[in-house]
Amino acid sequence: MSLIGYTCSYVPVELLSATGLQPYRLLHGNTDLSRRAEKHIRVDACPMVKSNLSYVLNNQDKFRVLVGSTGCDMSRRMFDIIEETTDIPTLVLNNPRTDRPEMFNDEIDWLVKQLENISGIKLSDDLLVKEIEKWEKEREFCRQLDNKRRAIPSLFSTTEFHKVVMHYHQGNINNHFVSADETNSKPRVYLLGSAVTYEAHPILAILEQDLRIVGDFNCGLSRFLNINITENNLSGIKSAYYNQPPCIFKRPNDKFYSFIEKQLNEFKCKGIVAWTLDYCDNYEFELKKIEGFFNLPVLRIRSDFSFQNLSQLRTRIKAFAEML
Amino acid sequence: MKPQITQIFTDFTPKKITLKEWSKQFRELDMDFISQFFYYKNNDWGRYLFPPATFMVYGARQLKHLKFDNSLAALRLWGFIFNESERLFRAKQSNKKVIAVMGDLGVMPIIIMSFPNCIPFYPDCTWWTPFFNESNVLLDRATELGTPEASCFVRSALATFDKKAYFPKPDLLFASTGASCDDYSCIMQMVENLGYELNWLEIPYRRHPAKYLTDDYKKTEQGLEYPARFENYLAQEYKMVWDKMAELTGINDISLLKENIKKTNQLRRLVSKIKNLVYKADIAPFPALEMMVIEFGNLYAYADFDEWFHILQNIYETIKERVEQGVGILKPDAIPIAWVMPTADPILLNLVEDMGGRIVATEYVINQSLYEIDETSEPFHALAKSFMNASLIGSTEERVRRIKEQVEQEKVKGVIITNMLGASHCATETRLIEKMLSKVPVLSIDVPAPLGITEQIKTRIAAFMETLK
Numbered sequence: 109m110s111l112i113g114y115t116c117s118y119v120p121v122e123l124l125s126a127t128g129l130q131p132y133r134l135l136h137g138n139t140d141l142s143r144r145a146e147k148h149i150r151v152d153a154c155p156m157v158k159s160n161l162s163y164v165l166n167n168q169d170k171f172r173v174l175v176g177s178t179g180c181d182m183s184r185r186m187f188d189i190i191e192e193t194t195d196i197p198t199l200v201l202n203n204p205r206t207d208r209p210e211m212f213n214d215e216i217d218w219l220v221k222q223l224e225n226i227s228g229i230k231l232s233d234d235l236l237v238k239e240i241e242k243w244e245k246e247r248e249f250c251r252q253l254d255n256k257r258r259a260i261p262s263l264f265s266t267t268e269f270h271k272v273v274m275h276y277h278q279g280n281i282n283n284h285f286v287s288a289d290e291t292n293s294k295p296r297v298y299l300l301g302s303a304v305t306y307e308a309h310p311i312l313a314i315l316e317q318d319l320r321i322v323g324d325f326n327c328g329l330s331r332f333l334n335i336n337i338t339e340n341n342l343s344g345i346k347s348a349y350y351n352q353p354p355c356i357f358k359r360p361n362d363k364f365y366s367f368i369e370k371q372l373n374e375f376k377c378k379g380i381v382a383w384t385l386d387y388c389d390n391y392e393f394e395l396k397k398i399e400g401f402f403n404l405p406v407l408r409i410r411s412d413f414s415f416q417n418l419s420q421l422r423t424r425i426k427a428f429a430e431m432l
Numbered sequence: 433m434k435p436q437i438t439q440i441f442t443d444f445t446p447k448k449i450t451l452k453e454w455s456k457q458f459r460e461l462d463m464d465f466i467s468q469f470f471y472y473k474n475n476d477w478g479r480y481l482f483p484p485a486t487f488m489v490y491g492a493r494q495l496k497h498l499k500f501d502n503s504l505a506a507l508r509l510w511g512f513i514f515n516e517s518e519r520l521f522r523a524k525q526s527n528k529k530v531i532a533v534m535g536d537l538g539v540m541p542i543i544i545m546s547f548p549n550c551i552p553f554y555p556d557c558t559w560w561t562p563f564f565n566e567s568n569v570l571l572d573r574a575t576e577l578g579t580p581e582a583s584c585f586v587r588s589a590l591a592t593f594d595k596k597a598y599f600p601k602p603d604l605l606f607a608s609t610g611a612s613c614d615d616y617s618c619i620m621q622m623v624e625n626l627g628y629e630l631n632w633l634e635i636p637y638r639r640h641p642a643k644y645l646t647d648d649y650k651k652t653e654q655g656l657e658y659p660a661r662f663e664n665y666l667a668q669e670y671k672m673v674w675d676k677m678a679e680l681t682g683i684n685d686i687s688l689l690k691e692n693i694k695k696t697n698q699l700r701r702l703v704s705k706i707k708n709l710v711y712k713a714d715i716a717p718f719p720a721l722e723m724m725v726i727e728f729g730n731l732y733a734y735a736d737f738d739e740w741f742h743i744l745q746n747i748y749e750t751i752k753e754r755v756e757q758g759v760g761i762l763k764p765d766a767i768p769i770a771w772v773m774p775t776a777d778p779i780l781l782n783l784v785e786d787m788g789g790r791i792v793a794t795e796y797v798i799n800q801s802l803y804e805i806d807e808t809s810e811p812f813h814a815l816a817k818s819f820m821n822a823s824l825i826g827s828t829e830e831r832v833r834r835i836k837e838q839v840e841q842e843k844v845k846g847v848i849i850t851n852m853l854g855a856s857h858c859a860t861e862t863r864l865i866e867k868m869l870s871k872v873p874v875l876s877i878d879v880p881a882p883l884g885i886t887e888q889i890k891t892r893i894a895a896f897m898e899t900l901k
Binding site for chain 1: 619
């Protein structure tokens with residue numbers, strides 16, 4: 109059992125890694141995994157939650173512990189099912205939706221205690237410094253790629269970027285094989301919405317046949333780059349994770365919109381691709397506002413991870429690109 | 433509190449009757465009698481006892497398909513319920529403060545009602561409106577505003593804010609989020625997007641202790657454990673509600689809250705007594721539909737505490753008399769069933785009873801509003817502790833624990849779960865609930881949109897009842 113699984117951008121990877129276990133973000137999504145989970149969860153659940161559940165159940169021997177948060181309701185409730193069906197310890201921390209930093213800070217303190225209990229390792233200041241430096245170095249490396257991605261013209265595709273950051277999310281860092289730069293002047297778009305899973309590579313590739321994704325706000329892509337720990341201690345971790353650009357589920361969510369608006373301007377985006385998974389409430393309820401707020405064309409793509417409508421999707425993407 | 437009835441009304445033999453039969457029966461009541469029942473203690477414009485057909489004419493078309501208890505107490509209940517919208521507008525006209533509370537289902541109104549002339553209400557409860565009205569107007573409008581079609585019917589609340597016809601503009605709005613369902617958290621955000629100013633509260637997740645965890649835990653009276661500091665967080669949130677209300681009204685007397693907690697406990701005790709009588713009687717003395725309405729009255733007393741309490745006293749006396757006489761509204765051999773999740777479509781409760789079922793246990797996601805609140809503790813902490821019983825903030829096992837006990841004790845022969853397609857907690861909890869209660873047959877139904885009860889659903893219920901027989 110070498111993995112410590114986690115589900116949320118607000119869970120500090122440095123703390124997980126300090127236990128000596130390999131942090132592994134649960135970001136799975138394919139129809140096979142999703143379907144298999146329907147023994148435990150209804151068909152109308154988020155397909156990523158279903159896939160993650162299947163993945164954990166199929167790989168129970170790999171996970172020493174799982175860490176979640178109250179971010180998405182379905183994701184939080186997935187831990188209930190895991191608790192009922194496996195012996196894997198689960199730690200679910202309160203990630204406040206409203207601006208309650210004291211609650212978040214207390215929860216991180218609690219998480220540290222639990223991780224120390226489970227791993228038998230004291231998360232000392234020295235250890236945290238090392239972990240912060242290790243992960244910050246990795247983020248810095250990915251930031252450089254991200255800079256190329258957003259450059260004008262864009263020099264690095266999101267399809268390739270996804271391959272690299274997958275290593276970060278799977279805790280397999282220092283794996284820096286990166287493809288060569290590739291100048292591209294296709295219409296510049298911004299991707300936002302539900303998580304981009306490990307298996308989402310083909311979707312990104314299809315999108316980038318006609319478009320260039322130069323920025324994103326998706327779990328599974330570049331959100332972790334917004335974590336910038338300036339004070340190398342626990343307090344710095346708390347502050348960096350709490351103050352990251354807010355997830356759309358924060359209430360009120362006006363800061364999310366301001367952040368995206370700023371990025372759209374900075375990256376000179378001509379359009380937005382709104383990627384939502386079936387039953388992803390946090391984004392589906394906001395799509396109408398997203399379409400109206402940013403004053404840019406929006407291409408909606410809704411997915412259950414199947415590729416049944418691939419031709420239709422290609423046509424829609426081409427039409428969108430032409431419009432841009 | 434004295435019951436208001438000065439002229440004795442003799443109920444007919446207990447049974448469930450149709451709207452037409454109620455209209456006929458209503459003619460037995462004379463005007464003097466009718467005029468004894470009014471809300472906000474105002475006999476000039478506060479009367480609410482009408483033949484139920486009146487409410488059908490005003491839009492509640494489903495009434496003609498439902499069956500009701502034939503007692504005066506039930507008539508009062510229905511008149512009072514369907515009068516709520518008028519009541520809220522009247523409140524505003526008579527200079528009361530009307531406060532919208534959303535998401536927490538049961539605690540914030542206790543704070544609001546502590547302030548004189550302040551009326552809380554739950555826009556959440558308009559999720560029944562499309563079904564009572566047999567109309568998709570609200571749901572369609574919610575879709576136009578951007579809600580997904582596969583989401584909880586509570587999206588109709590968004591449309592009521594947009595249409596501005598179902599309740600007056602609230603003087604304040606409080607919205608609870610955190611460890612809550614995503615659907616309603618998103619809807620509340622959309623309400624804010626419409627231009628309403630929301631005061632947000634954070635609800636913590638009731639993380640239960642396990643052997644490998646360390647934390648300082650406390651326990652509710654109902655045996656649910658929670659980290660002690662969560663009570664502090666919540667108490668601070670409730671204090672924030674209090675402060676906002678104090679600012680609005682200019683009143684800041686905490687003894688009013690203590691008094692109102694006592695009043696709330698009276699209500700909760702009475703409802704508990706009613707449930708005990710009804711669910712434990714040999715013959716079901718009161719229908720499941722009315723019982724659901726009674727249980728939900730604990731949330732905010734349908735915006736007039738005193739009158740709702742009088743109605744409940746009337747209901748209690750009616751039921752007590754029936755139990756003493758050994759009479760009821762269902763056959764003695766009706767099969768005891770537990771119901772998990774309130775049904776958005778009320779007619780399902782009628783259907784199950786018509787097919788030989790009898791509801792004897794419920795989990796309507798409002799556990800937080802059912803139990804007595806500690807009257808001796810500091811009031812905000814007492815409220816916080818009480819909320820820690822909430823249905824949706826903890827594990828599924830904790831949520832259905834009481835139902836499971838009844839299954840184990842063989843008091844329940846079957847379980848019905850009513851879901852909503854796409855609702856975040858239904859999607860993730862239902863299979864687990866089915867598994868946890870699998871000692872008895874479990875029927876899980878996706879409640880369709882208004883007028884969507886098909887023969888297929890009826891056949892499934894009928895087959896389920898056959899299995900139980």
